Amino acid sequence: GAGVSQSPRYKVTKRGQDVALRCDPISGHVSLYWYRQALGQGPEFLTYFNYEAQQDKSGLPNDRFSAERPEGSISTLTIQRTEQRDSAMYRCASSFYSGTSGFNEQFFGPGTRLTVL
C-alpha cells in the first residue's frame, strides 16, 4: 500500500486481556515509531525502531507494554493484562531513514482505537 497501515482499526477488550496491535510501515522505510494519543491530547512517544533494532523504549509506560519488529518491517505493539487506563488511540509512524539530520518526515498511520472495558 501507499501509506502506513494499522490493524485492527478498533479494538474493544476486557480488562486483563492481552492485545496485539499491528503496524505495516511504508515499504522501504527504515524507522518505525509508536505513539499513544489520549482523547484531547497530542500523541505521546512510546518507542521506535531502526530496522529491527529497538532504539528507544523510554516512552513505554510500564513492563506490560512491549514492541517488536523482528524482520525490520511489520511491527507489533503488545499490551499485556490491559487496564482501563490503557484506552487510547495507538498510532504508528514510519520514516525513510534512520539519521537525525534532515526533516526525515514521519508518515502516520490511521491508528488503532483501543477501548478497555
Place this chain on the structure above:
Amino acid sequence: AQTVTQSQPEMSVQEAETVTLSCTYDTSESDYYLFWYKQPPSRQMILVIRQEAYKQQNATENRFSVNFQKAAKSFSLKISDSQLGDAAMYFCAYRSARTGNQFYFGTGTSLTVIP
C-alpha cells in the same frame, strides 16, 4: 524529554480571515526541527508545515506560514484566508537533530472556522 506547549486549547476564526496558533517549546539544543500537524475529525495526521531551526527564514506553504523566533523558542502558525476545511485539531511538534527521531507533541489547538 522536550516540552512543547500550546497555550490555546481552542481558537475560532471567520471564514476568509487570518488566525494565528501559538506554540512554544523548551530545549537546550541548537539543532532541531519543528512541525505543525493537522488532525481533522477523521483523526488522520497531516503535515502542514515544517521548519529547520538553523534557518532564519520562516517557512511558507500556500496559505500557511510560521513565525519562528528561535531565541524566544516560539513557533506560531498563521493561517490566511481561512477555509471551512481548515477546521481541525492542530499539533505543534519538536524533533531533535541529534538525540533521536521521536517527535514531541503539544496538547493541540482545536480550530473552528465560522462560515
